[in-house]
Amino acid sequence: MSTESTEERILAALEEDAQASYAAIAERADVSKPTVRKYIDQLESDGVIVGYSADVDPKKLSGQSIAMVGIDVASEQYVEATRTLQELDSVQALYSSSGDHMLMAEVRAADGDALGDVISDEVLAIDGVTAAHPSFLQERLK
Known part of the structure; x- marks a missing residue:
C-alpha cells in the first residue's frame, strides 16, 4: 500500500x-466504496472539495484569446481594485501572488485585439491598478 494517506489517495x-465512480476511486485508492463515500462527504463538508468541474480548453471550443496578466496595484487601493477586477466578466480567475506581481488574472476575450482592449480599457482603468503585464497563452499543453 502507498505511503500516502487514504485522503490523499482519494483526492x-x-x-x-472528477467524474470517476465511487467504485473506480475505491479501486485506485485501495479502499472500500463506503470509505470513499465517507471521505468525500467529509471533504465536501469541510470545504476541502469545493466543487467539481470540467477542464475545458476554451481556445479549442470558441477560439477565444487568453492571457495571464500580472497586475500591480497601489497598496492603499488593493481591496477596492481587487473587488473591481472580480466583477469584470472578462476576468475568469483572479489570484493573489507572491511573485513579480501582486495579482494574476486569467483574462479572456474574442481575439487578441479584444484582449488588448480589455487590458487597456478595463483593467488599467481601475483606480489603483498601476500596471498590467500580459502573457498571451498560445496552446494548452496539459
Missing part, C-alpha cells in the same frame, strides 16, 4: 477524474 483519484 488524487478525484483530481485525475
Whole structure:
C-alpha cells in the first residue's frame, strides 16, 4: 500500500477524474466504496472539495484569446481594485501572488485585439491598478 494517506489517495483519484465512480476511486485508492463515500462527504463538508468541474480548453471550443496578466496595484487601493477586477466578466480567475506581481488574472476575450482592449480599457482603468503585464497563452499543453 502507498505511503500516502487514504485522503490523499482519494483526492488524487478525484483530481485525475472528477467524474470517476465511487467504485473506480475505491479501486485506485485501495479502499472500500463506503470509505470513499465517507471521505468525500467529509471533504465536501469541510470545504476541502469545493466543487467539481470540467477542464475545458476554451481556445479549442470558441477560439477565444487568453492571457495571464500580472497586475500591480497601489497598496492603499488593493481591496477596492481587487473587488473591481472580480466583477469584470472578462476576468475568469483572479489570484493573489507572491511573485513579480501582486495579482494574476486569467483574462479572456474574442481575439487578441479584444484582449488588448480589455487590458487597456478595463483593467488599467481601475483606480489603483498601476500596471498590467500580459502573457498571451498560445496552446494548452496539459
